[in-house]
Amino acid sequence: MSVRDADGREHAVNRYAGQWAAWPPVAGAAVMATGILSVGLSLAGFEVLSVVALWPAAALWLLLALGFSALLLRDRRRWETTAVTPPALTAVAATTVLGVRFELLGLTPVAVSFLVIAALVWPVMLVAVLRHLTRRAPGAVFLISVATQGLAVLCAVLVPETGEWLARVALGLFLLGLLLYVDALARFDVRQVVTGAGDHWIAGGALALSALTGSKLLASGVWSGDAATALRTATLVLTALDLAWYGVLLCGECARPRLGYDVRRWATVFPLGMTAVAALSVAAATGVAWLETLGRVLLWIAVAVWLPTAYGFARSLAGPADGADGARMPARTASTSMRNRRGPTSRQKHPEPPLPRASRPRPGCSSRCEAGGRRWVHTGPGAPHAPVSDPSERHLMRYETSEEHVSGTPATASPLAPRVTTSGPTLLFGPVIVKARPYGLPTGSPRSI
Numbered sequence: 001m002s003v004r005d006a007d008g009r010e011h012a013v014n015r016y017a018g019q020w021a022a023w024p025p026v027a028g029a030a031v032m033a034t035g036i037l038s039v040g041l042s043l044a045g046f047e048v049l050s051v052v053a054l055w056p057a058a059a060l061w062l063l064l065a066l067g068f069s070a071l072l073l074r075d076r077r078r079w080e081t082t083a084v085t086p087p088a089l090t091a092v093a094a095t096t097v098l099g100v101r102f103e104l105l106g107l108t109p110v111a112v113s114f115l116v117i118a119a120l121v122w123p124v125m126l127v128a129v130l131r132h133l134t135r136r137a138p139g140a141v142f143l144i145s146v147a148t149q150g151l152a153v154l155c156a157v158l159v160p161e162t163g164e165w166l167a168r169v170a171l172g173l174f175l176l177g178l179l180l181y182v183d184a185l186a187r188f189d190v191r192q193v194v195t196g197a198g199d200h201w202i203a204g205g206a207l208a209l210s211a212l213t214g215s216k217l218l219a220s221g222v223w224s225g226d227a228a229t230a231l232r233t234a235t236l237v238l239t240a241l242d243l244a245w246y247g248v249l250l251c252g253e254c255a256r257p258r259l260g261y262d263v264r265r266w267a268t269v270f271p272l273g274m275t276a277v278a279a280l281s282v283a284a285a286t287g288v289a290w291l292e293t294l295g296r297v298l299l300w301i302a303v304a305v306w307l308p309t310a311y312g313f314a315r316s317l318a319g320p321a322d323g324a325d326g327a328r329m330p331a332r333t334a335s336t337s338m339r340n341r342r343g344p345t346s347r348q349k350h351p352e353p354p355l356p357r358a359s360r361p362r363p364g365c366s367s368r369c370e371a372g373g374r375r376w377v378h379t380g381p382g383a384p385h386a387p388v389s390d391p392s393e394r395h396l397m398r399y400e401t402s403e404e405h406v407s408g409t410p411a412t413a414s415p416l417a418p419r420v421t422t423s424g425p426t427l428l429f430g431p432v433i434v435k436a437r438p439y440g441l442p443t444g445s446p447r448s449i
Helices: 003-021 025-043 047-074 076-083 086-104 108-131 139-157 164-187 199-219 226-255 263-286 289-318 334-339
Strands: 366-370 374-378 398-403 419-421 426-428 435-438
Touching: 025 047, 025 086, 025 263, 025 289, 047 076, 047 086, 086 108, 086 139, 108 139, 139 164, 139 199, 139 263, 164 199, 199 226, 199 263, 226 263, 263 289
Parallel strands: 366 398
Antiparallel strands: 366 435, 374 398, 419 426
């Protein structure tokens, strides 16, 4: 292979990573939401619509998987930082949802392949995420339960093809998922019910997925007698708790409407669809007829919410011309956009010209990054060439950052999270466009980033 070919391939990987790897991990909820709607439409008898929904979900899963891999090759430090946050577990959950749908299509080898992928990734990512959990976390913290229950339900639906041993594995994962839900609930910031950007709905979606797992275990026929009775009771209780969460979260949305698009709204669509699928599946496994009617109604509510969310997602892919939506689209990361104004680095062949000398912050002054919302301040020695510091350049200074619709601490907020702190500076990774100016200049200063 020639050097030119190798450089061309590296350029292609970097270009691809810049487009898709810039999306936050929570974007995997788009695959979860679309995939679970495909499952629900199939259970409701709308097979054609179900298949139509399946293929975009599968295509997006492939794109995000390649982007995540490209990020690993391009920026391992950022990949490791991203992989320890709860939203990264959408990779496991999305894989299991697609596996369930392919099994319903009769494509057992494909479903088994998805199970193997999920089983290999799940323990590594779960342990990493659990080690970095914090208190007062946003709704994404419930993904530790969702990923585990997703693996359990995929095991349960494959029992007829593989044998009873997989049912026992599914039962163990089911119980572990319930324990993880309790842990997540203890960490959840309940204020998210009225302030969350969409991922707070996972609090109910995790219970819906648990109820779905219980229904599939019950339908497997492996257990009988008291074990089956206990499993049926647990499934019905989980369904009731899920519906209660549904009502609470809906009241929160009505009390404080949040109608603007945010990528985390996919984490709203997924619980809506999951609740519908759980009701349909529990009705079939337990014989509670009214749950089937409820499930059909909830399914079309989920479809109705999916449509504007998909529209906003498509618009964010195109990107607004003026960049006014800031943190709601993946145009570039805060660290990249600010670094490009500082002059050449080892990775930049054609850097942008540096700021004029009059516009550069003097040592000891501060720089402010504004996008509305919550604000954090970090201090350190001044750096005349760097509004925001980069660990590789050893510059430190005082600056402020603000993000729109950010909940939780900087280390847990999504999609801007996580942050990496190195000797004082803080890097924010994720789909955010911020404006920066030397502290003290007018808001309308043309020297913004």
